[in-house]
Each structure stands twice: as C-alpha cells, then as structure tokens.
Amino acid sequence: MTVSRSLMRAFALAGVLFSAGLAPALAAPADVALLKSYIGEWRGRGVLIGANKESVVCRLSLTQGNQDKVNYNGRCTLAGSNLSVAGTLAYVETNKRFEAAMTSNATFTGIAVGQKRGSGLIFNLREREKDEAGKDMNISAQIQLNRDAIQVVFEVVYIESGDSLRAEVPFSR
Template identity: 70%
Template sequence: MRRLAPGVRALGLLALLLASGAGSAPVLAAPDDVALLKSYIGTWRGRGTLTGANVETVVCRLTLAEGNRDMVNYNGRCTLAGTQLSIAGTVAYVEANKRYEAAMSSNAKFGGRAIGQKRGGNVIFTMHERDKDEAGKDLDISAQMKFSQDAIHVVFDVVYVDNGDSLRAEVPFSR
C-alpha cells in the first residue's frame, strides 16, 4: 500500500471535522432543530486513529459557539504526524431546504459542504466528493459526522481511484 502524502492526510483531517459547518442562512428555522444544534455548544476533544499504510494517532479539539441567525459557529484544530490543521465554519438548520447544512473552510485551502439528517435524537452529516491529490491522482472522499446525545463521532475515508489504496480516520469526540 502506498504511503499517503501529507497533503492527502491534511485533506482527510479537514474533512473529519467537516460535518460541523453551513453557508446558507436559515430563514425562520424550526425552533426544535435550532435548539438541538445549540445543545452542542461547548468545547469537544477527540482522539482517534488514521489508518493507511501506517496507523497514526489523531488529536483534535473542536469549539462550537452561538452564531448569527440561529447558526452555530465552530473552530477546530487537529494534530497528526507533526502537522496542525485548523478549520472554521457554521452549522445551521435551513428551513427553506428542510435540512441541516454544514460548510467549512481551512488553512489547507480545502472547503466543503455537508448535508445533515435527523435520525431520532441524532443529526448525521454526510459528504461525498471526488478530488485529486498533489500528484493529480483521483481520490474518492467520503465523510460522516454523527452528533449524538453526549458525543460527536467522525469517520472519514479516502480511496485512490486508480489502485484502491485507502485511508480511514475515526475520531470520537467528548466534552
């Protein structure tokens, strides 16, 4: 299996936290949906693994704070193999679309949008994209972030399209 380049690992970490961020302002968002998002306001810490050619530890911190117009803003930072990545964004319930939305930007010039669905008392954000690594090779990227009662759990997968090599990160967060 090929060792994934630091930039691909950086992309992976950024997507790990992806499910925490939204670009559209909600219009008259549903009060229960807004309250659910606001229940996650606070500081979260995560420690997990990144598995590819090697297994590495991922250490993250995520802070969610009240934003404008019923949005929740977030800032996150992860450390992996001596690399520090930071992200920022917003999470919201967008009444016009009848769904949760998250958007983010990062210090690694990566940004994205995830759609969230409510399942029971949980909100699960998912993202699926195609991108290229530094060498121009196609990557298939998917991420899921689950907001549950007392935890946030992130799973992120990258697959090289041409040969099937992969990278998987899992980071559970708690307060």
C-alpha cells in the same frame, strides 16, 4: 503514498460537515435547540490507519453564532501536521434541512446536508478529488452528533493503487 496533504484534504472534507457562512434562516425551535445542544468544548482522540497507524488528536469548539447558527472552530494534529477548520451549522427553513459549510487551512471549502437520526444528527459526504500529485481519490466522511458524543469517520481510497487511509475520532465534552 503521501499522507500529509491528502490527509489534510480528507480532514478538511470531514470538517465540511461542521461549518461556514450560511444565509440567515428561520428554523423550527426544536431544530435550533438540537443544534445548540452541541455548543461547548469537545476533545477527540483516534487512530489513522494507512501504511502505518498514527494518532489523531483533535479539539473543537462550538459557539453561539448570529441568529440561529452555531459556529465551529477546530484543530487536529496528525501525521506531524495541523489541520484547522472553521464555519457554521444551521437549520435552513427554506430548504427544510440542516446545512454545514466550512473553510480550512487545506484550501477546501464546501457545504454538506445533515439529517435527523433518532435524537441526533448525521452528515454524510462523498467526493472524488485529486491529490497533490494529480491522482484520483474517493473521499467519504461521516459525522454523527448524538447526545453527548460526536463521532467522525473518514476514508480516502486512492483509485489507481487501492491504497487507503481511514480515521475514526470519537469526541466527548
């Protein structure tokens, strides 16, 4: 199983949960405050489990964006590769929801929808993609932003073989 490209795509999909350029929106003050509460520097260290176990080391920076947006820039080192993601989080009043979009060095861009859960936010993504060899894979990612922690969990399952990659990366300030 090829880890680096597929893994970078999986992290890029997970990164969609944080980022890109959304249209300006007037958001409820509490929703804007919730997004802004995550502004700061975050570090994460976790494990990727596939054919082998490998460490995943990440850092991300959330900063004030234009209007009520929060910008995101992040980098993860895994399987001898680096993945970079960037974009924007926003509460889009017109749609009455949180949205995130992103770009990455793994040539992925996308948008995800988030929901309030308790005092935090949760974004879920499920995609079906092809790896660099053209093999189908299911990708799922979940990002939980809850008080002073961010938890990223993603999984890639190759349809034909059933092989999988799973990573969990907890972040703290």
